[in-house]
Amino acid sequence: MAEDAKPKIATVTPGKVLVIVAHADDIEFGAAGSIARWTDEGAQVVYCIVTDGGAGSNEPGIDLAELVRSRQAEQCEAAEIAGVHDVRFLGYADGSLQPTMELRRDLTRVIREVKPDRVIIQDPTTVLVENTYINHPDHRAAGEAALYAVFPSSETRPIFPELLAEGHEPHHVKDLYLTLTTKPDTYVDVTKTMDRKVKALLAHRSQVGPDVEKMLREWDSEDGKKIDCQYAESFRVMVLHPDPPAEE
Helix, strand or coil, rough: CCCCCEEECCCCCCCCCEECCCCCCCCHHHHHHHHHHHHCCCCCCEEEECCCCCCCCCCCCCCHHHHHHHHHHHHHHHHHHHHCCCEEEEEEECCCCCCCCHHHHHHHHHHHHHCCCCEECCCCCCCCCCEEEEHHHHHHHHHHHHHHHHHHHHHCCCCCHHHCCCCCCCCCEEEEEEEECCCCCEEEHHHHHHHHHHHHHHHHCHHHHHHHHHHHHHHHHHHHHHCCCCEEEEEEECCCCCCCCCCC
16 A cells, blocks of 8 residues: 555445455454454355365374364354354365366355355465565465456356356456455454454464464554554455445
């Protein structure tokens, strides 16, 4: 965001939201506060986790099949804390994800099934975050496939005609929220739901410990300063199909 640009504050609650990420726990780091706020305000939210989470441990001799089951259970627990009761796992291999046409088709199917007003994805353009973090390639692959599933695939009839044969008609997503972005322009006040965000992240016991809370609160406190609140989450937002102006 340009230095003189005024940050936007997201105030409109969507009717239905689809969140697409690479791994169990990705949502909780970046968007669980906003999601908890929106479900409190009546939104219906669906999670779609692309990979199986099987690369989520470096412990020698670990039972990877059991790790996958644990991570899915943790994600479902975290979702419930945020008010989400529909979690879908696509089961792609963790750590080697590619933005293939197969993945794009699978995500297009989910979009057409759920018919969301808003889709949240991971920003596929994020590579280096300051001087401290190399963005995981799975995040970028999931983000790229999801981006092109939103447009053009979900709304174009000739793309993936097999989905039409399955009964999945095209759908137009109204707006797209990109998380884990280096170009945020929109902020959601999550002060009232920050405790639930922390609790949801801590549900991922195989991945994080209590020490992560301090880091999470520091991040969201910095975003909160941008819009004069205690805690906020930041997104890059694209409005693809705006609502028509209200008649006077």
